[in-house]
Amino acid sequence: MADITNQELTALLTERFGDKISGVNEPYGLLTFETTKDVVITVLEFLKQNSLANFNFLTDITAVHYPGRKHGIAVVYHLHSMVKRIRVRVKVFIDEHHPEIPTATTLWNSANWMERETYDLFGVKFEGHPDLRRILNMDELGVHPMLKQYPLEDPNRVDKKDEYFGR
Structure with a gap:
């Protein structure tokens, strides 16, 4: 059992940040909410330093690409x-054409x-990062492979042709 409940934490956040906290839900019991990139560092700092919350461990930073949306990338x-x-879980939706967020x-x-990996795979630029460069892919790679901008299958694959399967 947690020492602070999701409802108490939500009340604490909305009291401090008001309408900057939105989209609050609890999938599988994990408190998830959205905020904006102009206050994300303030929110994270509050969660880390507030004695009632005390979120002392950053488990992960990643992103999700939602093509076709106004703010197409969610930094999570x-x-x-x-x-x-x-x-x-804290989500921040940013513009996929200018994917920038504070470090x-x-x-x-x-x-x-974690931010270097997210930059490498999704192209999210973390402003103020001390050494933002690729970490997994080659420096010459001109794309960010996790963006959904490419076809899922190679259209030239011969093993997928219908005539081989009697169709």
Whole structure:
């Protein structure tokens, strides 16, 4: 059992940030909410330093690409309070044509490589990052492979031709 409930944490966040916290839900019991990129670092800092929340561990930073939406990329932060035994997911939707968001390396040193990975795979530029460069792919690679901008299958594959299967 957590030392602070999702409802108490939601009330704490809405009291402090008001309408900057939106989309609150609890899929499978994991408190998830959205905020904006202009206050995301303030929200993360509040979650880390507030004694009632105490989210001392940054589990992951990643992104999700939603093609066709106004704000097509969601940067997702997973935080864990080992002291209070509770987890939270924070989402920030940003423009896929200008994917920029402030860095969280000022709060957690572990954000460094997570942000580099997200930059490499999704093209999200973390403003203020100390060393934002590719970490998994070659420097010459001109694309970000996790963006859904390419066909799922190679149209030239011969093993998928209907005549081979009697169709």
